[in-house]
Amino acid sequence: MSKITIKDVAKKAGVSISTASYAINNTGPVSAKTKEKILNAVKELNYIPNVNAKRLKETTTNTIGIFFNELFGPIYSEIAKGIEEVVHKEGYDLIACSTYGGDNSTAHKYLQSGYVDAAIVLGSHLKDEFLERIAKNNIPIVVLDRELSVKNIQSILIDNFSGAYNATKHLLIDNEDEIYYFTGPKDSYDNQKRFQGYKMALETMNIPLKEEYIVSGNFTEKSGYENFMKLYKKGIIPKKIFSANDEMAIGVITAMKEKNIKGVKLIGFDDIKLSNLISPKLSTISHKKYEMGVLASNVLFKMLAKKHKTPAIPIILSTELVERETT
């Protein structure tokens, strides 16, 4: 209950509020003796300063926020690792919030209400216009999966297009052109770009795009599993599948194992850890996640220091085809 304030501390120590403040924060000259009295009072009363009051004056939070669609997706963890290290090195704090709950989520509220000095945003739940409004209020933002070039916002992207292009090209190597595309959510930027890469690869080879090869999913393992099963129940077993991410591809593998199906060529995207541990090991398009986190936070701190000109063109990170057991 208590609500111990600096006033109580000052009173107990028999000094003024300002002196107490100086002593506690080591921010002004206080005699050793007085300081001791004050620090003792702090101890005895178990005084904890009120952050809100502090911040009212400071107007800055010294904290960076990461904002996700969901707290703890499998791919975010490696990016977050990189971010965590840089943010700590810079002496800032880091908090993670999710958009769970829609427009009234913690992510929305915290980003909107000045809880953070800057932000890194993953996922599409926070709308462009929303982010633009925040950025206008001088909160630098790095977005990791959308193109957005306005003041105070920098895009850092994976080269989705080339990755998908190369994956499809690779599947086409034997001139057999039945390649299914298991999609992510329609509104996902990553998914759209990957789809473009897929299409372009077909086009280059003069292969017509077939609607029935496009299977709608949502990036979850479950959707990969179910989509494969749906096909299977219709008597269809694709010869080749390019899955817009690894998680869906893993769902496909699970389904195939269940039905004891072999010989389907499969490539995923992202190279999550699991892909190298599952059996058969998943071939995939790999990109550097930890490094992306490091880069994102470094850019963010440059923006905070006004040493990074925005708007700038997106920074694009390359991808690499990793062949494993499914191709």
Add this chain to the structure above:
Amino acid sequence: MSKITIKDVAKKAGVSISTASYAINNTGPVSAKTKEKILNAVKELNYIPNVNAKRLKETTTNTIGIFFNELFGPIYSEIAKGIEEVVHKEGYDLIACSTYGGDNSTAHKYLQSGYVDAAIVLGSHLKDEFLERIAKNNIPIVVLDRELSVKNIQSILIDNFSGAYNATKHLLIDNEDEIYYFTGPKDSYDNQKRFQGYKMALETMNIPLKEEYIVSGNFTEKSGYENFMKLYKKGIIPKKIFSANDEMAIGVITAMKEKNIKGVKLIGFDDIKLSNLISPKLSTISHKKYEMGVLASNVLFKMLAKKHKTPAIPIILSTELVERETT
């Protein structure tokens, strides 16, 4: 930049600050016309209320914190999912902070400085005394992997002992008693309890504990892999291994696959998702993680509402042996 305050809004709308506040928060009688003027001013100026100022009066944050050793461990994500849902349903916000960086971590600072109304703590980096001090200041805390019975702190635990006991007992089923124990970190409560269960199972069967069967690890996949390899290089291939968690067991599996070793009986602990996807599928001690998150947050809200008496004895969640392909 801007720093638009309610004062600016009031001025632009030609009203007093209090009227502006009433209109914005819908908290007092304001004529429709005045209200419109004010709301227009808000729009035009892109006014965002300062939370800190608001909270200064409110003295409460309406947010719950989860505090981890590391942002994004593989096992935490399912617990967090349960927490996230309950916290949102209660109309609270949720932020996640890690103890990365030691005593000066974001977790320490945020917990200490009243950024949250209540906390759920996983991992051992936040010391008992520290948590007790926080709790004394009327911040309810639920701890998920330690026993701590003081006012405002509730322990919720997995039944580590029985889980480990059953795992070991199961490995003993054929009377072959060479069972290695791959440990977690010495200071991990979970590890200690699991080790006790292992010991007790041996004791019951009158099997002496052999020092050379105890292999020190730290719960990471890497340590499981390396420890197995070390043994292998010494010419030792254990007949049976009880690994204190799944991640290390997965390291063991990777090592065995690499060396093409078969027939080692292996049981892990935690039943992380990967364990059911890796090949061979890992037998393990399973416990309900999502439910643990739900329970933890429900208890927390009861504490917040003073409807839960503390100190209370720890709540213990049961475990279950899941046999898969490694036994």
Add this chain to the structure above:
DNA sequence: CTGAAAGCGCTTACAG
């Protein structure tokens, strides 16, 4: 080295 006082941006009785 110490203290009185203004001010951070808001809310909320209270008076009109």
Add this chain to the structure above:
DNA sequence: CTGAAAGCGCTTACAG
């Protein structure tokens, strides 16, 4: 329905 003013808990020039 509207406004002047006190106060939330702190920091920080400024005076002494």
